Every structure is written in structure tokens, then in C-alpha cells.
Amino acid sequence: xxxxxxxxxxxxxxxxxxxxxxxxxxxxxxxxxxxxxxxxxxxxxxxxxxxxxxxxxxxxxxxxxxxxxxxxxxxxxxxxxxxxxxxxxxxxxxxxxxxxxxxxxxxxxxxxxxxxxxxxxxxxxxxxxxxxxxxxxxxxxxxxxxxxxxxxxxxxxxxxxxxxxxxxxxxxxxxxxxxxxxxxxxxxxxxxxxxxxxxxxxxxxxxxxxxxxxxxxxxxxxxxxxxxxxxxxxxxxxxxxxxxxxxxxxxxxxxxxxxxxxxxxxxxxxxxxxxxxxxxxxxxxxx
Ligand code: SF4
Numbered sequence: 001x002x003x004x005x006x007x008x009x010x011x012x013x014x015x016x017x018x019x020x021x022x023x024x025x026x027x028x029x030x031x032x033x034x035x036x037x038x039x040x041x042x043x044x045x046x047x048x049x050x051x052x053x054x055x056x057x058x059x060x061x062x063x064x065x066x067x068x069x070x071x072x073x074x075x076x077x078x079x080x081x082x083x084x085x086x087x088x089x090x091x092x093x094x095x096x097x098x099x100x101x102x103x104x105x106x107x108x109x110x111x112x113x114x115x116x117x118x119x120x121x122x123x124x125x126x127x128x129x130x131x132x133x134x135x136x137x138x139x140x141x142x143x144x145x146x147x148x149x150x151x152x153x154x155x156x157x158x159x160x161x162x163x164x165x166x167x168x169x170x171x172x173x174x175x176x177x178x179x180x181x182x183x184x185x186x187x188x189x190x191x192x193x194x195x196x197x198x199x200x201x202x203x204x205x206x207x208x209x210x211x212x213x214x215x216x217x218x219x220x221x222x223x224x225x226x227x228x229x230x231x232x233x234x235x236x237x238x239x240x241x242x243x244x245x246x247x248x249x250x251x252x253x254x255x256x257x258x259x260x261x262x263x264x265x266x267x268x269x270x271x272x273x274x275x276x277x278x279x280x281x282x283x284x285x286x287x
Contacts (some may be wrong), residue, residue, distance in 0.1 A: 008087035008120040011061045011112065013017035015075035015099045016287040018108065018138075023235030024274030026161050026199035028138055029106035032072055034075075034096050034112065035287075038111040040064035043142050043173060043182075050174040050182070051165065054247065055205055055240045057279070059118070061112035075099045078287060089124045093129040097230075104268070106138045115145040125154045136160035139198075140168075143189035144182060156196035163236075165189050166202050166218060170209035170251070187221045194227040202236040202278055206261055207251040219268035234278035235265055 013036050021027030037058065043051045044062035052062055060066070068281075069087060070080040079126040093112050096107055114121065136158065143164040147155055166186045167173050174182060186202075202222055218235070225233045239258060242248045281287065 005119045005123040006089045008092060008117055008124075009065045009085045010069045010087060010092070011037040011058070011066055011149070012015050012070040012080070013037070013071075013092075013095050013099070014070075014072035015101065015104070015287050017284075018278050019284070020236070020238065020277050021163055021201070021203065021280030022236045022277040024201045024236055024273065024275045025232065026201040026234065027163070027236065027275070027277075028161055029280075030100065030109070033102045033106050033108040034099045034104060034135075034180055035108045035110055036060055036096070036112040036114075037090070038117055039066040040116045041111055041113040041142070042116050042144060043113065050076045050178060051172065053171045053173055053205075055171070055207070055242060055251070057282075058112065064116070071095055072099060073287070076099050077266075081100060088271060089120070090131065091283065092124065093133060097131075097132060104135055106136050107133065108138045108140060109159075110140040113142050113145065114139060115147070116145060118145060118151065120228065122151055122154060125158055128158055133235060135163055138162070141189070143186035146185065146189050146192060152192065152196050156160065159198055162193050162200040164193070164200060164202050166204050168204060168206070168210050168214040168218070169206065170207045170211070170214075170253055183218065187225075190222070190233060191225050193224055194241070197219065197228070199227070201236060203236040203238055204241050205238050206253050206258065207240045208253050208257065209251065210253065210257070210261065212260065212264055215264045216268075219265045223268040232273065233269075234273040234275060235269060235273050237261060237265065238277040238279070241282055243250070243281045
């Protein structure tokens, strides 16, 4: 095995409850997961001609090759020990297993953008059976790095759920032309993951600047994606959560606007496939 491929840069590994995703197929909202937060995001400053999402809640994970990984000492302790990156595949498996509790539902690969380290993920999955990790994998991704068909076969064997974070123009991530390219990639990503039978849903952060025309474009495309022969892809609508007071004043969405978004999405998707998502872990001060 190529030894570089078997090493990864991780920000942190911990046990917590999944706070996002609402009540959609594919969502693991409320389930205990072991979170593996990868280091680095391709949608962070000055990469791919975009600026970072202004509401990014893990800006430290935008950094590539972070030298230190934080590892929760005991599940639920909230206390972390540090060790140096990169870490080896088998070490990651051991750390995940050290955080097992009886209520674990799945292992979340999040970030940053986990698929920036697709080579590592591929090599990790190649050895997955020998690690005897008993839980399915959940991927939280920005959907802009699309694995090859060969990689997808391996991914689909172990990842059972996927949350694809899509962005409207109010994310300010890019100019109009670049934004169209990004959203197109994200929707193609969802198509590909559902083609491989991975239970995938889209999550959209909405703000006071979210445009109904973006909601139309996104919902129309989602309505045409099939899972198991049915138009059954969900959209989790997540009001932006901000800490900075100036940003809060500018971007917090009001109830009327949020309702209008729900009504509009329902022109395309069935009510079963529309859900509110909140960052419940933030309200409960969970990790
Ligand atoms: S894609 Fe995710 S990790 Fe990257 S900047 Fe946006 S919110 Fe942050």
C-alpha cells in the first residue's frame, strides 16, 4: 500500500449526538455518532476561486494539514488529548473504537471537507473489514469533489448515509458564474450518491438574503433525482446560526421568510421530503 495514502490529517475525533438533518430519510438527527472531523476544505479562502462560507461553524477545520489532532479522552468527557498529525489508518480505527458506547449509531466523517482526503478514505475503506468497525459510515460533505466510479463502489459498501451541504447565493461563496458551477456539482454529487444507493439528503443553510429563485432552482433539480426508482430526496432547511452580532443583524432569517421558503420547496418536493434542521448540539452545548 502507498504509505502516504494511509495517513490522514484530522482536526478532532469525539463522541456526540448528531444535531442536524431534521426528520428526513438519510438523516441521523438525534443519533449518537463518533465524529471524525477532517482537516482542510476546498471551499475555503482562495481555493477554486471561492471565499469560505461566511457561516462556517468549523473555520479551524478549513486549514489543510493541521499539525495537531484533538482526541476525546473518554466518550462524553469533553476532555481532549492531543497528538501529532498525520495519523495512520489503523490508528484512526483504534481511536474510533476507543469511543464506542452502546448507543453509537454510526461514524460521521465530517470536516472541513472529508473528500479532500479521498485517497486516504479509499485506503481506509480498503482495510475497513479488517478493522472490525461495527457501524455504518455517515458522510457530511460540500458535494464538490465527486469520486470516480471505482471509488464509489468502495464508498457505497460502507457509507450508508450522506448529508450534502448545498449552498445558495446568500452564502456569498462565489460570484454568480462560479456559484452556478458549484451548485451544479453539488446536485450531480447527490445524483451520483443516490445512484449508488447511499441514502443522501441535501441540507441548505438559509439566511435573510436567501432568494426564492435559488430555492426554485435547487428544489426543481432535487425533485428530479431518483432513489430506488422514486423521487425521494429530502431537503433539510436550516436557518443560519450566527454568533457575531453584526452578522446576526444582517443575516438572521425571519419566520415569514422561512415559511415562504417551505411553501416554495413544497411546490416541488413532497412534505415527507422537507424538514427543518437546527444545530441542536449548539442549543444544548454538546460537542
Ligand atoms: S464547505 Fe463547510 S467546512 Fe468548507 S467553508 Fe463551507 S461550511 Fe466551512
